[in-house]
Amino acid sequence: MKLTKHFAYFDEGAKKEIRRATLKAVAIPGYQVPFASREVPIGRGWGTGGLQITLSLIGKKDVLKVIDQGSDESVNAVSIKKLVQSTTGVGCTDQTSAATIIQSRHRIPEVPLTKEQVIVLQVPEPEPLRSIEKSEHKTKTLHAEEDYSGAWLQLFEQIMMFGRTTTNANHPVIVNDRYVMAPSPIPRFDNEKLHQSEALILLGAGREKKIYAVPPYTSVRSLAFDDYAFLVENFKGKTCRLCGAEDVFLDELVNETTKETEYQCNDTSYCLERLNNETTEEVGEYV
Amino acid sequence: MAYVAVKGGTKAIEASLNLLNYERIKAGKIIEVETIMTTMRSLVDQVMSESSLYSPFLAALAIKQAEGSMEEAVFLLRAHRSTMPRLYHSEVIDTKDMFMERRISASFKDIPGGQVLGATTDYKHRLLDFDLVDESFIENEKWLNTFKEALPVIENEKQLIHYPKVVSYLRAEGLFPTYELNNKNPIDITKENIQFPIERSARLQILTRGQTGAVTSLGYASLRGYGAIHPTVGEVRYGKVPIHVHVPTETSTDIEDQYYIGEINLTEVESFVPITAKDKDGVDELQFEIGYGACFGKNETKAIAMSILDQCLEHPEVAFPTHDEEYVLLHIDTVESTGFISHLKLPHYVTFQSKLDAIRNVKKEKASDEAN
Amino acid sequence: MTLEQVHFTQHVYRKLLDSMSRPGDITTLTDGENRFIQSFNCYLSTSSLLLTLLDQDVTYHLISEDSINISTKITAYTLANHVPAKEADFIIVLANGDQAKMEHALKKCKVGTLRDPHLSATWIFEADRFSRDELTLSGPGIKTEATIQLQVPNIFWDLREERNKEFPLGIDCVFTNNRNEITCIPRTTMVERVGIK
Numbered sequence: 001m002k003l004t005k006h007f008a009y010f011d012e013g014a015k016k017e018i019r020r021a022t023l024k025a026v027a028i029p030g031y032q033v034p035f036a037s038r039e040v041p042i043g044r045g046w047g048t049g050g051l052q053i054t055l056s057l058i059g060k061k062d063v064l065k066v067i068d069q070g071s072d073e074s075v076n077a078v079s080i081k082k083l084v085q086s087t088t089g090v091g092c093t094d095q096t097s098a099a100t101i102i103q104s105r106h107r108i109p110e111v112p113l114t115k116e117q118v119i120v121l122q123v124p125e126p127e128p129l130r131s132i133e134k135s136e137h138k139t140k141t142l143h144a145e146e147d148y149s150g151a152w153l154q155l156f157e158q159i160m161m162f163g164r165t166t167t168n169a170n171h172p173v174i175v176n177d178r179y180v181m182a183p184s185p186i187p188r189f190d191n192e193k194l195h196q197s198e199a200l201i202l203l204g205a206g207r208e209k210k211i212y213a214v215p216p217y218t219s220v221r222s223l224a225f226d227d228y229a230f231l232v233e234n235f236k237g238k239t240c241r242l243c244g245a246e247d248v249f250l251d252e253l254v255n256e257t258t259k260e261t262e263y264q265c266n267d268t269s270y271c272l273e274r275l276n277n278e279t280t281e282e283v284g285e286y287v
Numbered sequence: 288m289a290y291v292a293v294k295g296g297t298k299a300i301e302a303s304l305n306l307l308n309y310e311r312i313k314a315g316k317i318i319e320v321e322t323i324m325t326t327m328r329s330l331v332d333q334v335m336s337e338s339s340l341y342s343p344f345l346a347a348l349a350i351k352q353a354e355g356s357m358e359e360a361v362f363l364l365r366a367h368r369s370t371m372p373r374l375y376h377s378e379v380i381d382t383k384d385m386f387m388e389r390r391i392s393a394s395f396k397d398i399p400g401g402q403v404l405g406a407t408t409d410y411k412h413r414l415l416d417f418d419l420v421d422e423s424f425i426e427n428e429k430w431l432n433t434f435k436e437a438l439p440v441i442e443n444e445k446q447l448i449h450y451p452k453v454v455s456y457l458r459a460e461g462l463f464p465t466y467e468l469n470n471k472n473p474i475d476i477t478k479e480n481i482q483f484p485i486e487r488s489a490r491l492q493i494l495t496r497g498q499t500g501a502v503t504s505l506g507y508a509s510l511r512g513y514g515a516i517h518p519t520v521g522e523v524r525y526g527k528v529p530i531h532v533h534v535p536t537e538t539s540t541d542i543e544d545q546y547y548i549g550e551i552n553l554t555e556v557e558s559f560v561p562i563t564a565k566d567k568d569g570v571d572e573l574q575f576e577i578g579y580g581a582c583f584g585k586n587e588t589k590a591i592a593m594s595i596l597d598q599c600l601e602h603p604e605v606a607f608p609t610h611d612e613e614y615v616l617l618h619i620d621t622v623e624s625t626g627f628i629s630h631l632k633l634p635h636y637v638t639f640q641s642k643l644d645a646i647r648n649v650k651k652e653k654a655s656d657e658a659n
Numbered sequence: 660m661t662l663e664q665v666h667f668t669q670h671v672y673r674k675l676l677d678s679m680s681r682p683g684d685i686t687t688l689t690d691g692e693n694r695f696i697q698s699f700n701c702y703l704s705t706s707s708l709l710l711t712l713l714d715q716d717v718t719y720h721l722i723s724e725d726s727i728n729i730s731t732k733i734t735a736y737t738l739a740n741h742v743p744a745k746e747a748d749f750i751i752v753l754a755n756g757d758q759a760k761m762e763h764a765l766k767k768c769k770v771g772t773l774r775d776p777h778l779s780a781t782w783i784f785e786a787d788r789f790s791r792d793e794l795t796l797s798g799p800g801i802k803t804e805a806t807i808q809l810q811v812p813n814i815f816w817d818l819r820e821e822r823n824k825e826f827p828l829g830i831d832c833v834f835t836n837n838r839n840e841i842t843c844i845p846r847t848t849m850v851e852r853v854g855i856k
Contacts, residue, residue: 006665007666009369009370010370011369011372011373012665012714013372013373013715014369015668015669016711016713016714017716020712020717021777022676023676023831024779024831025777026676026680026800027679027846027847028827031776031777031827033777034481034482034777035480037480038369038477039362039366039368039369041363043362043625043626043629044623044626044630045627046626046629046630046633057676058669059666059673069634069637069638070637071296073295073296073297075300077296078296078300079300105633106638118676124627124630136613137484137613140483141774143774144774145773162652163649163652163653164652166645166648166649167645168638168641168642168644168645176847185638186637187637188641189641200680209480215679215680215681215799215800216680216799217799217800217802219799233640233641251640252643266637266640374715478716482775
């Protein structure tokens with residue numbers, strides 16, 4: 001008993017539902033559109049929201065890039081790529097600029113995205129107010145009434161207690177001056193890339209069954225007070241040990257021989273590209 | 288020479304999958320799907336129930352592939368389910384027409400139609416049966432023949448007996464309120480996102496496909512003290528029910544125009560729960576309500592626990608977590624809970640780096656405050 | 660559904676998504692005729708969108724001279740049900756659609772609720788030719804400003820503004836023409852007519 005598989009895994013009805021939800025998400029920036037959320041062959045919590053969006057988007061001519069915490073070669077990124085590739089036959093790439101669809105967990109690539117690209121972010125917890133209010137029914141009311149005092153209060157309490165805001169990744173943003181949105185656990189460093197983006201940004205939470213979006217050229221501000229500005233992770237004076245990059249998000253490593261702390265680009269494909277440009281400059285293009 | 292990405296991830300996955308397959312087949316034994324389907328019926332039923340996909344063959348295949356892991360087997364079937372187009376809805380099943388194999392009531396000894404014990408482990412002493420170690424086909428064959436010979440001969444009955452529901456007997460006596468039939472189309476939570484407060488049809492669907500252990504635990508918690516429902520099992524029935532579909536382009540509602548597509552095994556539970564309600568004069572009076580449970584296959588414990596939780600969620604005003612629909616319904620799905628728990632195995636390097644940064648900054652601030 | 664249709668609707672969806680993300684951009688859906696397309700006696704672009712978006716889980720309301728015949732066909736092919744304008748998930752106005760009916764639908768159609776603003780009608784509106792310079796558009800998806808001209812009665816814009824005034828409530832519109840092009844104006848887009856503020 002063998003079964004023929006569908007293109008892009010899902011039956012067409014499932015894709016239609018995801019597509020309709022995505023269109024609404026684009027029309028109401030930052031609003032979490034509920035959707036049925038089908039099971040896919042990877043675990044809930046392992047990028048199923050992103051994967052469902054990717055599968056609803058992808059066509060024969062697309063080129064896909066998948067990254068997990070900045071890396072194209074992370075096992076889960078590879079696993080997602082393998083699944084999409086085996087059900088669609090599309091090409092995959094590591095190179096950010098060559099991709100038409102980029103599915104990512106917790107990073108936005110360092111290379112600026114373009115109009116021709118769509119980035120799909122995997123979201124574990126789409127509700128930015130969940131830590132303040134556990135009930136979905138109530139958080140929906142807060143969004144409806146544009147009551148974000150809880151979110152502000154939480155930041156204020158951090159300042160009172162620690163003298164500064166202590167959010168890490170997933171620092172809440174306000175989209176199109178209306179909805180407070182969880183940007184997914186991207187580092188604060190990446191929040192600015194959401195603002196007035198050239199590329200369409202789609203966010204999918206499979207387990208929590210929500211799709212939301214930031215259309216291109218849309219205002220996205222990180223929640224902050226006038227006198228306590230929003231601060232990104234600080235890598236001042238630190239450079240990548242491989243390519244020497246500054247002003248990128250760095251991973252912290254301990255050199256096993258010297259026992260010293262070293263830094264390396266978190267975006268592995270960006271680092272690789274820089275290294276290759278360097279060698280081309282040094283030795284000239286190979287023919 | 289250009290730098291190339293280290294393809295560590297791809298290689299690691301490949302090696303891991305090979306190792307997994309090696310572990311599965313290294314002992315040199317093969318279990319047939321057919322064997323699982325016929326000898327592990329309870330496991331097959333549980334998997335079908337949690338997957339909300341009725342197919343004993345596919346469930347057995349999933350069990351084989353998952354090496355007996357419940358969460359993996361359910362996951363496989365759920366994922367398979369989402370590739371299937373869903374074109375029709377079945378017609379309403381009336382369990383009065385169930386082809387009964389078992390039916391008991393804990394409320395009345397003499398229920399109309401009688402109690403039918405059927406096949407159950409309830410009264411089997413749970414002693415390990417070492418004879419099964421050397422079970423033989425010949426012995427089994429012999430046993431079967433003796434068993435069949437001993438069965439009483441039944442003349443072909445002209446008419447099928449329908450077993451009435453226990454509740455209909457009590458309803459006739461006025462002990463249960465009579466409700467108007469709710470013929471609203473049920474919500475399908477696999478095609479439509481749920482919104483809280485949730486409709487009962489959606490709630491029952493989530494409960495019936497809930498993880499057996501989770502549904503049982505929460506039902507138990509409610510019964511033990513973290514809930515305000517004290518049910519009596521009015522009726523547990525188990526048997527086969529036919530499924531019909533109606534083609535939407537045909538407007539006729541004649542049952543003869545419906546298509547019979549097969550039958551399923553079903554466990555159905557109606558729990559009787561005493562509640563206080565206001566009568567028409569506004570005076571408190573005691574009456575019964577029904578907690579409802581229904582599961583694919585033989586899943587009695589789960590169906591009873593489901594009937595408790597159904598009734599708990601009918602009374603959200605009670606301040607126990609088992610009466611909170613978000614608490615109960617959002618946490619009992621096996622694919623969701625096992626998926627999210629296990630996602631903690633994924634790398635969290637970036638998020639951790641961000642956390643480190645936040646903590647270091649606070650420490651730095653504190654140090655400079657103290658220095659000043 | 661054949662594999663060709665699967666690829667076709669995927670292609671149309673991507674064009675539509677891109678178009679919805681960039682209001683006022685004119686997008687060509689497909690090149691030339693397409694043999695996989697069931698025509699519903701309307702523009703090819705309209706038929707393509709209907710096949711891409713509709714199924715048994717959604718409803719639509721059709722405004723056309725020949726609405727009975729065409730809706731029978733659409734329902735038979737997509738399994739979506741035809742319902743009154745106030746209940747419909749999609750409102751479809753064909754080129755020959757009656758203006759009074761269109762106005763009525765615009766006044767009555769769903770705009771969502773504050774809790775569920777996505778439960779609103781999406782309009783698919785046949786607007787003949789598109790050109791530039793009649794309407795000035797701004798809002799999410801538009802870098803600074805975009806301009807467009809659509810063959811749509813002025814009353815449409817007044818009523819749209821009325822229905823969209825309490826964001827996030829509102830309607831999202833896809834305009835189609837007979838050159839197989841579409842352009843989108845979601846609820847977030849501010850539309851200013853030349854000379855009218």
